[in-house]
Amino acid sequence: MKRFPSDPVAILQHLVRIDSVNPDLVPGAAGEAQIAIWCSEWLLGQGFQVTLLEQVPGRPSVVGIKRGTGGGRSLMLNAHLDTVGVATYAGDPFSGDLRAGRVYGRGAVDTKSGLAAILVAAARASAVGLAGDVIVTLVADEEFGSIGTEEVLRTLSADAALVIEPSSLELTTAHRGFAWFELCLTGLAAHGSQPELGVDAIWHAGLALRALDELRQQLNSVPAHATLGHGAVRVSKIVGGDDAATVAARCVLTLERRMLPGESPERVDSELRALFTELARTEPQFRFELTRLVARAAFEAEPHWPILRALSGNAERVLGAPAKTRGEPFWTDAGLILEAGIPCVVFGADGEGLHADTEWVDAQSVRALAEILEGTITEFCGPTVG
Template sequence: MTADVVSLVRALIEINSVNPHIDPRANGEVDIAAFCSEWLARRGFTVERLEAHPGRPSVVAILRGTGGGQSLMLNGHLDTVGVSTYRGDAFAARLEDDTVFGRGAFDMKGGIAAILVAADRASTEPLRGDLIVALVADEEFGSLGTSEVLARFGADAAIVAEPSELELTLAHRGFAWFEAEFTGVAAHGSMPEQGVDAIAGASALLASVDELRLRLEGMPRHPLLGHGTVRVATISGGVDAATVAPSCTLTLERRTLPGETIDEVETELRALVTAAADSVPGLTATLTRLVGRGAFEADPASRIVTTVGRAFESVTGAAPGVRGEPFWTDAGLYAEAGIPCLVFGVDGGGAHADEEWVTVASLETLTDVLERTIREFCG
C-alpha cells in the first residue's frame, strides 16, 4: 500500500495480470484490480468495480471536486501480454540502478503507478473539478474495459498514460482487420478446366493489395504518422498438390490515418475482393470485418494538451517533444466519445518483448507532471 512510485510499480509488476485472451490459463485483472481498489479506497476515493464481462474487472475511482472546476480522467490498463518467452522471472520486479525490470514495467504498470501516486498527492488539497482514475481491463486484446468505462462515465478531458518516452503523443493510427474468403470448385489437378481455382482469385487480390499499398505511399504524409498501410497478414488455401483449390482465405490489415473511417476502408477493400473474384469465372468471395478501431488525433491547442505541456516544462525545465504512434491505444475510444485527450507516459522499453523495463527517472517525472496537471486542470 506504499505511496512511493518505485515501490508501487514493483508491487504491481509482482501481480500476474496477463490477459486471458492471450493466455487462456492466465488470471487476468482480478488480483491487480483488487489491489488498486484497496489502495485508492484507503486514500479517500470512491471506488467502483465494473465487470460486465465476468472475471474481467475494471476499476473507476473518483475524487469529487468542490464544484466549478473541470473533470479529468486518468486512464491506465491493468492487463499485460504473455510471458511464455520472457527471459528470466517476469514477475520478479528487479530493481537495478535506475531501472525496474518485469512484465508490464513499461506497458503499462509504470503509468498506473504514476497515476496512483499523482492522484494521491493531488488529493491532499481540495480540487474544484472531479478527478477520475480509470484502471481498465483488456487493452491488449479488445479494449473491453475502456469501452465499459466510457459507457458509464465521462470527463472534460483525459490522459492515457501509455508509454510515450515522456513525449506528448498527439496522434496514432487506427487499424482494421478483415477476412477475405474465396470459394471455388475442386477438380482433379490434371483437368483444371473442370474446377474453379480459389487461389487464382487470391493471387489477383494480392496484386491489388500491393497496388493499394503503392497508392497509399504516394499520398501526402501525415506530419506525425506518415502514410497509412495495407498488407496481407495470413493466407491459407487448397487441399493437396493434385487438386484445384476449392477455397482460399486471407486476412488483411489496414492501418489508417486521421480522417479515414473504417467504413470507407471496408468499402475500398470490398471493391478489390469483388474485382478479384470477378477475374475468375465461377468464383465467389466474401469480405468480413473482424475488428476496426479509428485513428486518433488531438488538438495541440486544447486545454489538456497545453496544461500537460506547461506542467512538463515546469518539472523538467524543457519543452516536451511531440510525437505520433504507429500503433493504436485506448485514446482512440476517448476521441470517439468526444473527450479531448492525449497519450503521455514513461520511458523504458521492451513492450511485448522478452525483457521489459522502465526507468526510475521517468517514473518520477511522469508522477510530478501528472500531479501538476491535475492541480491546474481540475482547479
C-alpha cells in the first residue's frame, strides 16, 4: 500500500517535486495530470469521494467530497494545481528543499502550500464528523484561463468557499477585476510622399492613446477604494503599419482595464465604446472596431458573511492576534466563485517569489494555515449532532 505524508510541509515538498507547469503558458509543459492523480489518491485514502473533471483532455481538476450527517453548511475549499513556467528559475525549480524554515521551488507559495494545507485541514476536520459537506476543489488552469474553476462551478455549489492563494496569513477581502480588449483602427493606405491621400491608422492610434489617458485621469480623480485604490486603464500592445514609405491602413491596440468592485465588464465595455464613438464624432475618418477578449469581475467580501467571521476568528485564535485585511491588485478565481453566488474569502500562506526566479514559502505559515483552515471548516460546517 502506498504511504502518503500527513504533515502539510512534507506534502508541500512532495507537491513541489511534481512538475505542473501550465501548458497554455508554456507549450508542451507537463500540466496538471500527475499532480491531480497524486492528490486524488491522497483524498481517497482519507475517505473522500473523488471525481476528476476533465472537459479539456489532459487538464484535470480534482473534486473530493466528504458528506456531512446533515443540518450543517457546506464549504468549498479551492486551490489551483498549475504553476507558471520555470525557464528563468534560479536552481532546481522542483527541489522542494526545506532550508532555514523555508520550502523552495516553483509553486511553493503559489499555491502548492494551499493545496497541502487544504488536504490536511479537510481530512482532519471531517475525520471527527461534521454536519455539513466538505468540498475540496483542486483546479486546473488558474494561471491562464481558469477552465478548472469554471468546470467545477457548472456542477457544484456550496454555502461558502475559501480560495487559498498566498496572502501572508492576512484576509484578502477584495481584489480587482480585469478586461482585455482589442481596438482595431482602419485607415487608408497611401504613398508616404502624399499622406494627405490616405488615412493614417497609426495617427489615429495616437488620438486613442490621448483619449485613454484622459480616462485614466478620470479614474484617478474619484475617491479611492479602501484597499484597492483606483481602477486603471493601459495599452499593453500596439501593432501597425507595413513599411516606412506607406501610410498605415491598419493599427491594432490591445487594452487592459483593471476594475474595482461595482465596475462590471459590461459597464467597462460601454465606457470604452462611448469613448471611441465620441472620438469618431470629432474625427470623422476615425474608424474603429472594439472586441472584448476576456473579462473577469472584481471580488469583494461582505463583513457580515459567516465564512469571513469564522475564518477571522480562527486566524486570531491560531496567530494570537487579529488577522489583518488586505486587497489585491491581481485577480483570483474568487471572482468566478462570487459571481456564481457563493460567498468567499481569499487566504493563504506567507512567502515570496510569485512568478519570479526564486520562490519560497515559510514552512511554519503552512502549518498555521492548515490549523486555521481546520478550525474554520469545523466551525462553519458544524459538528455532528447526536
